[in-house]
Amino acid sequence: MRTALKATLVLGTICTTLIMGGFAALALWMIFAASAAAQLPDIHKDIVYSKVDNTELKLDLVQPPKGDGPFPLIIWIHGGAWQFGDRKEYHDAMTNLAKVGYVGAAIVSMVEFLNEHLMKK
Structure with missing residues (x-):
């Protein structure tokens, strides 16, 4: 017992x-x-950085959540083989890098540009 x-x-x-x-x-x-x-990074979407034939070229920017910088910048230029994809595919990668002190910018891809450009004509 x-x-x-x-x-x-x-x-x-x-x-x-x-x-x-x-x-x-x-x-x-x-x-x-x-x-x-x-402590989530700051995300700025659809920033117009240029115009081509009245079509706005845009980028998305992700910044670290704190600090005064300067911060190193990584730029994603998505091409998509003229067939698929856009800059939004890089948001997760940019967010992860912003958490460790990088600024990420993804610019408009040729696919996005052509789609927007051809739609306006």
């Missing part, structure tokens, strides 16, 4: 420790998730 009681106490202690540890881990995760959300 004593062995069963000891085993029950040990098991109860282990379960309590795991449960309390789980709550502590959850609390820490919630704190870090909230602080990470507060």
Whole structure:
């Protein structure tokens, strides 16, 4: 009987420790998730940087969430083989790099340019 009681106490202690540890881990995760959300990079979409035959050429810019800079700049120029894709495909990569101190800019692809340019004619 004593062995069963000891085993029950040990098991109860282990379960309590795991449960309390789980709550502590959850609390820490919630704190870090909230602080990470507060540190999201600034995203500026559809910035006009030039015009060609009345068609606006646009870029999307992602900046680090804090700091005065200067920051290194990475420019994505998507070509799409004249068939597919656009600058929005780089938002995730630019956001991840902005979190570690880079500015990302993705300029209009030739596909986007041709589609917009031909639609206006």
